[in-house]
Amino acid sequence: xxxxxxxxxxxxxxxxxxxxxxxxxxxxxxxxxxxxxxxxxxxxxxxxxxxxxxxxxxxxxxxxxxxxxxxxxxxxxxxxxxxxxxxxxxxxxxxxxxxxxxxxxxxxxxxxxxxxxxxxxxxxxxxxxxxxxxxxxxxxxxxxxxxxxxxxxxxxxxxxxxxxxxxxxxxxxxxxxxxxxxxxxxxxxxxxxxxxxxxxxxxxxxxxxxxxxxxxxxxxxxxxxxxxxxxxxxxxxxxxxxxxxxxxxxxxxxxxxxxxxxxxxxxxxxxxxxxxxxxxxxxxxxxxxxxxxxxxxxxxxxxxxxxxxxxxxxxxxxxxxxxxxxxxxxxxxxxxxxxxxxxxxxxxxxxxxxxxxxxxxxxxxxxxxxxxxxxxxxxxxxxxxxxxxxxxxxxxxxxxxxxxxxxxxxxxxxxxxxxxxxxxxxxxxxxxxxxxxxxxxxxxxxxxxxxxxxxxxxxxxxxxxxxxxxxxxxxxxxxxxxxxxxxxxxxxxxxxxxxxxxxxxxxxxxxxxxxxxxxxxxxxxxxxxxxxxxxxxxxxxxxxxxxxxxxxxxxxxxxxxxxxxxxxxxxxxxxxxxxxxxxxxxx
Amino acid sequence: xxxxxxxxxxxxxxxxxxxxxxxxxxxxxxxxxxxxxxxxxxxxxxxxxxxxxxxxxxxxxxxxxxxxxxxxxxxxxxxx
Numbered sequence: 001x002x003x004x005x006x007x008x009x010x011x012x013x014x015x016x017x018x019x020x021x022x023x024x025x026x027x028x029x030x031x032x033x034x035x036x037x038x039x040x041x042x043x044x045x046x047x048x049x050x051x052x053x054x055x056x057x058x059x060x061x062x063x064x065x066x067x068x069x070x071x072x073x074x075x076x077x078x079x080x081x082x083x084x085x086x087x088x089x090x091x092x093x094x095x096x097x098x099x100x101x102x103x104x105x106x107x108x109x110x111x112x113x114x115x116x117x118x119x120x121x122x123x124x125x126x127x128x129x130x131x132x133x134x135x136x137x138x139x140x141x142x143x144x145x146x147x148x149x150x151x152x153x154x155x156x157x158x159x160x161x162x163x164x165x166x167x168x169x170x171x172x173x174x175x176x177x178x179x180x181x182x183x184x185x186x187x188x189x190x191x192x193x194x195x196x197x198x199x200x201x202x203x204x205x206x207x208x209x210x211x212x213x214x215x216x217x218x219x220x221x222x223x224x225x226x227x228x229x230x231x232x233x234x235x236x237x238x239x240x241x242x243x244x245x246x247x248x249x250x251x252x253x254x255x256x257x258x259x260x261x262x263x264x265x266x267x268x269x270x271x272x273x274x275x276x277x278x279x280x281x282x283x284x285x286x287x288x289x290x291x292x293x294x295x296x297x298x299x300x301x302x303x304x305x306x307x308x309x310x311x312x313x314x315x316x317x318x319x320x321x322x323x324x325x326x327x328x329x330x331x332x333x334x335x336x337x338x339x340x341x342x343x344x345x346x347x348x349x350x351x352x353x354x355x356x357x358x359x360x361x362x363x364x365x366x367x368x369x370x371x372x373x374x375x376x377x378x379x380x381x382x383x384x385x386x387x388x389x390x391x392x393x394x395x396x397x398x399x400x401x402x403x404x405x406x407x408x409x410x411x412x413x414x415x416x417x418x419x420x421x422x423x424x425x426x427x428x429x430x431x432x433x434x435x436x437x438x439x440x441x442x443x444x445x446x447x448x449x450x451x452x453x454x455x456x457x458x459x460x461x462x463x464x465x466x467x468x469x470x471x472x473x474x475x476x477x478x479x480x481x482x483x484x485x486x487x488x489x490x491x492x493x494x495x496x497x498x499x500x501x502x503x504x505x506x507x508x509x510x511x512x513x514x515x516x517x518x519x520x521x522x523x524x525x526x527x528x529x530x531x532x533x534x535x536x537x538x539x540x541x542x543x544x545x546x547x548x549x550x551x552x553x554x555x556x557x558x559x560x561x562x563x564x565x566x567x568x569x570x571x572x573x574x575x576x577x578x579x580x581x582x583x584x585x586x587x
Numbered sequence: 588x589x590x591x592x593x594x595x596x597x598x599x600x601x602x603x604x605x606x607x608x609x610x611x612x613x614x615x616x617x618x619x620x621x622x623x624x625x626x627x628x629x630x631x632x633x634x635x636x637x638x639x640x641x642x643x644x645x646x647x648x649x650x651x652x653x654x655x656x657x658x659x660x661x662x663x664x665x666x667x
Contacts, residue, residue: 012637012640013633013636013637013640014601014602014605014637014640014641017605017606017633017637018605021608039629041629041632041633042633042636045633196648197648200648200649200651201628201632201648203632207636
């Protein structure tokens with residue numbers, strides 16, 4: 001069964017050593033730390049290898065610390081790091097809980113051990129908080145068993161060990177609240193401890209445990225951008241049964257008819273939808289029967305409104321998928337396709353090789369559970385923002401808007417004027433607004449150069465002299481789109497060097513990009529824009545804008561545009577503009 | 588050299604190449620701990636583990652001090 005963080009491939013130690021050396025020729029340095037109190041040995045190798053394998057555009061280097069000094073190692077983590085993994089074992093909290101020191105396991109010592117552990121955890125928490133304020137930090141809690149230091153039989157849990165575990169649990173909640181990513185070690189190998197290795201080398205883990213933990217730590221620090229949409233089949237996937245044959249009333253997803261797995265799948269899609277994942281249906285079916293099922297089966301566990309669009313017909317699945325992608329306007333590699341038919345999955349995969357396609361294992365509950373865990377890894381995100389909840393409805397509205405534009409007798413200008421559009425510029429939003437960096441790192445089409453940033457680098461960029469970051473939110477009479485664009489640059493002497501500029505495809509055709517440049521020109525007195533532009537495989541919309549404003553198709557490198565030139569070519573803008581935290585504007 | 592010994596040495600050479608990427612292939616058969624930069628205690632354990640993986644065997648960590656050259660490892664493997 002696939003458990004959390006386990007979607008990365010397994011590696012032998014030899015493969016891991018080789019993986020540590022594979023990166024792009026122009027990879028940028030990425031400094032990570034592994035802080036632990038034991039000899040890091042193979043854990044370091046696997047952590048390094050998986051971090052490197054997750055992104056070949058960076059050249060990972062891993063620093064470690066001193067043996068037997070976990071807290072000191074955490075306290076010494078410096079500002080130059082991009083990320084840190086901290087691995088705690090019982091012996092780091094009290095040497096009597098390890099096997100390398102002979103400090104006594106007398107019953108009379110037990111209460112002292114618990115009290116000392118609480119104090120050590122407080123000290124460790126302070127050090128971890130200090131590190132987490134500077135760069136992303138992940139923590140692994142004790143994963144090895146406690147020693148036989150307690151006077152009860154092994155079948156019983158001693159009260160002191162319960163107190164210790166409670167202290168660890170409280171510590172975990174506190175550091176998680178401080179933004180630390182706590183890894184989930186539940187799925188790791190049962191055979192974790194190697195006493196001989198611990199005694200002879202100071203490395204306490206079995207190979208399997210080192211590999212599993214290294215993989216989890218790397219995944220927690222550098223998980224790839226979450227996917228954005230899921231396209232599902234209906235018959236024998238979203239529900240059990242063929243709706244065109246048995247009718248909506250006979251469809252099932254419950255224990256009584258042994259079709260609970262479909263109910264769990266609906267529940268999973270409902271959950272994903274609420275966290276902002278787009279859900280659509282592609283089904284070879286009778287459209288009327290499907291409409292009837294969505295209308296009449298009010299016990300569906302996913303709101304039918306959240307399944308948009310629904311492509312129902314008898315053509316190839318790949319054509320349905322293509323139409324859905326057109327409505328969503330997102331890249332194929334950001335989409336997952338699920339169908340119970342291996343044939344359909346293969347057909348879609350052939351047409352969209354970048355898409356993550358998977359068979360829904362309707363007759364194999366264990367495989368279905370693995371799929372559910374994989375869905376979490378594909379779509380998982382640390383926080384759910386208000387924008388996530390409105391993404392699906394704004395996609396639907398974008399479709400309606402497109403229809404209104406083309407169907408209306410009035411021209412485009414009149415239509416835009418009638419939108420009652422409102423743009424809010426959030427100037428230099430705080431680093432805690434995770435939506436900003438998330439948008440930068442997942443937007444492909446309207447993207448100035450395709451450069452992605454890790455948390456630590458992004459935070460450093462915000463503190464550079466003259467740095468300006470704009471978070472752009474939009475709403476109109478059709479409703480809010482939320483935060484849909486980000487621009488980051490550095491202003492100096494009437495010029496602004498724009499390093500990052502992205503906009504969600506949901507916000508196209510509203511002239512938000514023009515209003516953004518006008519806002520910069522007016523607020524900062526900008527007379528010249530220098531765009532750090534690069535051609536990417538997907539940034540056609542951005543290229544089109546630069547061509548429109550500069551009068552020439554852009555090639556790579558810095559594109560210069562004078563404010564006068566911009567004003568000359570800027571179309572009519574009918575937005576109402578609001579500024580959030582205007583007092584933070586640094587001129 | 589017998590065929591099994593040649594095969595052992597070829598596989599052992601791959602292990603050395605993975606752990607010591609800067610060691611040229613012609614120097615690997617002559618490699619010994621004092622002469623190879625970076626062959627410290629951590630590299631020694633790493634080499635032993637890579638050899639265990641390659642040959643599907645378990646090597647007692649207590650033998651580590653004695654397995655300090657290509658020749659010593661080759662001889663140990665040929666006795667398995």
